[in-house]
Amino acid sequence: MTNVATYLDYNAGAPARPAVVDAVVAALAIGGNPSSVHRAGRLARRAIEDARETVAETVGAEASEVIFTSGGTEANNLALLGAVRRGLAARLIVSAIEHDSIRAAAEGAGVPVALVPVDRDGVVDLDALDRLLADGQGPALVSVMLANNETGVIQPVAEVARIARGHGALVHSDAVQALGKGAVDFSALDVDMMTVSAHKIGGPAGVGALVKRAGIDLLPLSLGGGQDYGRRPGTENLAGIAGFAAAAKCLGGDADVTALRDRLEREVLAQVPGTRIFGAGAARVGNTACIGLSNVKAETQVMALDLAGVLVGAGSACSSGKVRPSPVLTAMGESEAVARSAIRVSLGWASVAGDVDRFLAAYIEFAGRALQARAAVVQKESNHG
Structure with a gap:
């Protein structure tokens, strides 16, 4: 290309980085299912857990807080729908400039949805957010992206979290377009959930992660196996996950x-x-x-x-x-x-x-x-x- x-x-x-291509090829050569207990399975499992550590370190989180997904869209859906279906949120509040995967998930969640307006430069209106949180009934989940995919405008997510905390609301941030372009620190932002994706930083398409604070128990979107500690059933995308970690390791040198x-x-x-x-x-x-x-x-x-x-x-x-x-x-x-x-x-x-x-x-x-x-x-x- x-x-x-x-x-x-x-x-x-982003075009795939050379180190990512190498990591994907090496992972494919392992050949084992990460759920298998034989040698190849253990090697695959170790590769996934090493990658989990790398991604977690990159975004200022603990490895136990990282759930690998098929990309940003699935992670965003898991955050919103998983919270609503588990009963953690009776209403959703999302910014008016969110990615379609947030807007569509919110509209399909079956609970009231409110949009937070933005100003002429595309920055979320914090006073409006405060009013929306105060006016509604029931526990809320707020979702505001960290950087906009069209304009690049950075949102005051830490302030969003501070306001939401005052109303007892949960907070999710789609950080897909922020990763690799500045500081992305899950702990410093003080959000409950955060979405990241590999292919925006030169990793493979089809892999991402939802970073989720301990204690937030989401209902999985699919049923089947106990993979990812029961949080996301299905055989893991070993090659994609390894490639994600390889891309994350490159970020400091860009x-x-x-x-x-x-x-x-x-x-x-x-x-x-x-x-x-x-x-x-x-x-x-x-x-x-x-x-x-x-x-x-x-x-x-x-x-x-x-x-x-x-x-x-x-x-x-x-x-x-x-x-x-x-x-x-x-x-x-x-x-x-x-x-x-x-x-x-x-x-x-x-x-x-x-x-x-x-x-x-x-x-x-x-x-x-x-x-x-x-x-x-x-x-x-x-x-x-």
């Missing part, structure tokens, strides 16, 4: 890409009229730029850049591959037209200055053509008016 194009869609999924992102944004704003950077007024993770180009749909921008050999994401892309108005940007008060104009440029572990150069060349050239075409249409309409 990165050998044939400039890849700038790390928030969707270069900071914030300077690259900042240069990209400065040049776009300086050279392309009508562009905006969403969330720029708030603290953000250093790899993400959410860029809007007035009156040019996101899918048009993404396809044009793809043809130029530069791969970026549409901030509003969903699992079907279609593009819709970004619910994040509409929650931030933007119009539907503006919310359809945003692309997401996200850098990562293998990004270099040349990637930014190639993006800028392609984007500035495309935007110039698009704006000229738009001006011609406006002029034609004016002449016929």
Whole structure:
């Protein structure tokens, strides 16, 4: 992928690191089922528990608090649905900018759901959260992401937890887009549950984890075996888990890409009229730029850049591959037209200055053509008016 194009869609999924590929191959070579008591089974079990220790250390948790899952979506569902079905929460309060896996799980949980609004920069309104917690009936579970997948805006999760504690509520945070882009410390955030995923940090797709504080007894989403201490039945994905741990070990050595992102944004704003950077007024993770180009749909921008050999994401892309108005940007008060104009440029572990150069060349050239075409249409309409 990165050998044939400039890849700038790390928030969707990062290219696998060489160390991860090696770890996956080594794990596949073990060949045993971690539940078996023979030698191969014991080796597989040891590999999983070593990986659990590594992931736990990476996120400031205890190994016993880490539940491996098939990814962030399953972990988010386990947190919300597992708590509701166990009777730990009679209502759910989630931010208006949460990932679809949180929003859909909340809507399907069968309990009242309230949305916490955000300001123009996409930061959750803490006073509104306090009011929602005070107004409702029954125990609540609050879910607020640590970093937004579209804008990169960092949420005040520790403050969310402090407010929730005052109302006796549980707190979950989706930290999938924060891991590897700054400090992610389960203990310091003081949340009850936290979601992380491997493929955003250069690990394999299809593996993640829910970090869960001791004493929070969730109802499993599936039934069957006693794997993961009865918390998540089913034979463990040994290769994926080993790859997750290998990616986690690499995080401390990654270069900071914030300077690259900042240069990209400065040049776009300086050279392309009508562009905006969403969330720029708030603290953000250093790899993400959410860029809007007035009156040019996101899918048009993404396809044009793809043809130029530069791969970026549409901030509003969903699992079907279609593009819709970004619910994040509409929650931030933007119009539907503006919310359809945003692309997401996200850098990562293998990004270099040349990637930014190639993006800028392609984007500035495309935007110039698009704006000229738009001006011609406006002029034609004016002449016929």
